[in-house]
Amino acid sequence: MKHKTKSLEHIIHGIFLILGLITVGCVLLISVYLILSGLPAILEVGIADFLFGSSWEPSAAEPEYGILPFILTSIYGTAGAIIIGVPIGFLTAVYLAKMAPKKVKAVIQQAVSMLAGIPSVVYGLVGMIVLVPGIRKLFGIPDGSGLLAAIIVLAIMILPSIIKMSVTALEAVPKEFEDASLALGATPEETYFRVSVPAAKSGIAASVVLGVGRAIGEAMAVMMVAGNVPNMPDSIFQSVRFLTTAVASEMAYSVPGSLHRNALFSIALVLFLFIMLINATLNFFLKGDRTK
């Protein structure tokens, strides 16, 4: 009897282990696949020409495979979204965690959760219908779709991650710290910004990195509002194409096995490396919080 339960335990343990290994296996499979399918084109084009070439013309008579426009667009787009989204998200989080009356807090948090649940194609759609014509009229330019529109859409899309994670970090700050500050004659606002925020800084930093990850990986919404032309992003109104959308929009008509198709895999590999870097940064911040 005893023997039986023991072996049953082993079997159950084994099943869970296998389930866990499925995830690990997927990550490994994707990594290996991306590297194997991404490297050939990079080697054929030359790593410098591929990464720093400023012209992407795969179907020209003399094809060019420079992805610098995509890399810069992804970096600028993400940076822009962070510049707009972080201050708004951060201040909202401080307000929600520390100042908002209960009812207001409940309503705003509900809205934030809904924002997080909206599919990105809907963001793209609303961006196309509202934002793009708005930018066109406001700035008097022929076409409103471009880098700016993408930045605004991304800024809104990263708000929920930033707000939620920062609120959690701020709410975890022990009340004793805040009491000590108030007892020294500091106002509540001084207390939140000079004691609570510094005490929650790793969590807040992690929320920003999470936002960066979300922004750089977004494809659908930016494809719909960025104009999707492989230009260098030399103005905020320029029609541009992101790393993600470069892969998504050309995969369907590239010829399997061609250099063009392989170069798209290489773009995916570059994107993958960016994401890995962001994850490592995120882990760094979260670990910093735990050892404290």
Add this chain to the structure above:
Amino acid sequence: MNHAIITVNDLNLWYGQSQALKHITMEIPEKSITALIGPSGCGKSTFLKTLNRMNDLIPTVKITGEVRYGGENIFESEVNALRKEVGMVFQKPNPFPMSIYDNIAYGPRTHGIKSKAKLDEIVERSLRDAAIWDEVKDRLKKNAIGLSGGQQQRLCIARALAVEPKVLLMDEPTSALDPISTSRIEELAMELKEKYTIVIVTHNMQQAVRISDFTAFFLLGELVEFGETEEMFSQPKDQRTEDYITGRFG
């Protein structure tokens, strides 16, 4: 008896429906140590927190009566100015998770002091006054969380002293500490009364006898007896006081 720095007049306090302080009237003498004793839940902490209005942070609290500090009713004066004058040390040491230096400089910076030289001077003076300077002077930039519990509590005292209060409220400041750290804090309190008025909550009657000049005995939200410590412990006037200090209840 020294001149009174705080005068409490018919103070009542409610948490929602339940009354935690009943008709408290007393005068706290300047530059001396007043101990608040009484069984757990009798309102000592509540009374202490009323003196720097930390109870304001609890939404259900309702207060009637008067507490005068420097001739002004504290419930009508500006709360941050009051808390600068009437500092507080908490039961559990609560240094900010920042450097020792920044902990001490926090209060002065809040009140507008920016000069590095001035801050350096305040940090050194406060740490010396709290008898912890020698232990930390070589690691002012290190995080205060790394200090021992007793050192953290003295750091918290130094942090409170840095804004130059007149009164220091301490809520069982040694209850989380070992005996050696406890006696250091007791010695410190006795030195500090030269310059400051100290009101200390303690559940330890020996501590009250050792360090305080005056004692207030609370029971069920009432102030049963208030007087010179020596007198109260040798000849209590009220039967309930006698029962408590001889250990018959509480």
